[in-house]
Amino acid sequence: MKKLRLLLLPFSVLYGLVTAVRNVFYNKGIFSSVRFSVPVIAVGNLSTGGTGKTPQTEYLIRLLSPLYNVAVLSRGYGRKTNGYILADENADAHMLGDEPFQFYTKFKQHINVAVDANRVEGITNLLKLSPVPDVILLDDAYQHRKVKAGFYILLTAYGDIYADDFILPAGNLRESRAGAKRAGVIVVTKCPPNISAEEQDAIKKRLNPESGQKVFFSCIAYDDLVYSQSTTTTAAEIKSQPKVLVAGIAKPEPFYKHLHQEGDVVKTYPDHHDFTETEIKELIQLSETKPIVTTEKDYMRLNGRVPQDRLFYLPIMSRFVNGSDDFDKTILNYVERSTRNSRLH
Template identity: 60%
Template sequence: MNLLRKILFPFAILYGIITSIRNFLFDKGILKSYSFDLPVIAVGNLSVGGTGKTPQIEYLIRLLADKYKVATLSRGYKRQSEGFILAQASSNAAILGDEPFQFFQKFKNIQVAVDANRKNGIEQLLSLPENPEVILLDDAFQHRKVKAGFYILLTSYGDLYSDDFMLPTGNLRESRSGAKRANVIIVTKCPFNLSQEKQDDIRNRLKVSANQELYFTFIAYDNFIYGENRKINVNEIQEAAKLLVAGIAKPEPFFAYLQDTNDVCLSFPDHYNFTDKDILEIKNLAQNNIIITTEKDYVRLQGSLPSEQLFYLPIQSSFIMGSDNFDQNILNYVGTSTRNR
């Protein structure tokens, strides 16, 4: 923790009091929460950024989209638009935000929408002629105006919410006690060989209650990098000269997976909007070598860099154990809620 964050500790206490009062008012019904007559699954975290919400949403899409009409609803962080927008052929990352646009490009059989007001966003989706049967709320754990039917809380293995502090001293958006709203807690970005002893230790540190389920996942990197017209096996480019570009919260694992001794790594802030100056710098550093970026950055860089040079590395969220049980719990919730409509 740096000196400035320590100095701001009194503000962290004040922020914690404010968010606790807000949650109390929602819990007691003094502030109104709205429920909807269809399955709504909220995926979020207690901290700011970097817990792997996008791969977890994609996991749920793969699980549900062949069985139900699925819609995702996101805020559309840093998008250059306002209000409710339903993704369509003319949409791009600037209009939707990078992560929703990634969903839209990747999954053709779902609806993708953005709206900072989740209640209005759900109402707009339900008013469509082809309305969804399931809605996945992206980064909506603190959006208490909508009461989801199922909450999935994510926390990173290297940055557990139990070890964190309130903003601005730490990275917590609300008190650790907010975790009690979760049906499922997932510790993300774990070592793939995390021991049972370490899992038990984390369970105790997180103080998981008897009515909650705890899972551990790791990031599984694809065996190929993908460009506009071709894909290349990662093994073929491991020792080749390349430029690695990432505008994500914690890029170190991405770099470590691909980097060779002489590769150049270029890091930008999360959800970064690349400027013309940045594009020129990337071109100059890359020369004629390939450029590999994250899938989220690719949707913003596509069209600004030569297509024959630009590639991305997909990732997926994989469960260390218990994936069948997790899947069945989600399917049971959605199936029961759908039948009860």
């Protein structure tokens, strides 16, 4: 693997040069960025996938929606549609993509969810809604420089932090580590719940944040229950029985580790996988003798295609290791300040 990386380094240098020039052009105003009057928070990463953007976005929804009219805008990766779509009762994963459909399914009573690869047009359309959103969350938009977000949340996964990585294709970074300077806060995700203060300090030193840039540590918290269309059962109970574990996410190992027991069938697919009819038939056959337990994101694509009473999903949440008060205060202060400023103008 190291030899292959060395062979790919020249291509990484070229790719890094292109992205660096692009960022300089945006920073200098040669390429234009649109800034909107409403608070816009962009959630994303420097690397490709697997940093926990979905639970972090859901955390922000839970934090902000009791206080503000929140809208979430995503590109809608993997959807079978184009252009701007505002989620409604006719929406599904093929229309929106699995992650936006998950946001809509869970929070449709409290927020608006839309998809558009052109984030400028997407925000422009959201601002035509009545009532107008008070705050817009941009999912997976750290590199989308055509919109100038008011606040950037940069995610990096524990054990795979961007400070130790290379630019594509030798590594997994979409742009150089210098891109971290745009972040208001950095969240190290998927940490062990008991990560020590000493290890946190060591990671902060490797990240070398800018002055005033806060670093937070979060872990994945699994629900105590697994859910199907019509019933629930405890995660402990379903863990104890033979089952089919299905995951089509970037890094499924923690999901497997949490539920796997000897005798389970494990089916792994690529991230955002669009299940074929052959694969669905195989899962239907397996579900005749074992329940299927999948991730919440995969459930959005499997629901309605395999027996609903045999299909369960395990929700996850993002939880801050040292408590969430400081993070919450940082986000709420930004939104309150930006909202107040927009009213003055």
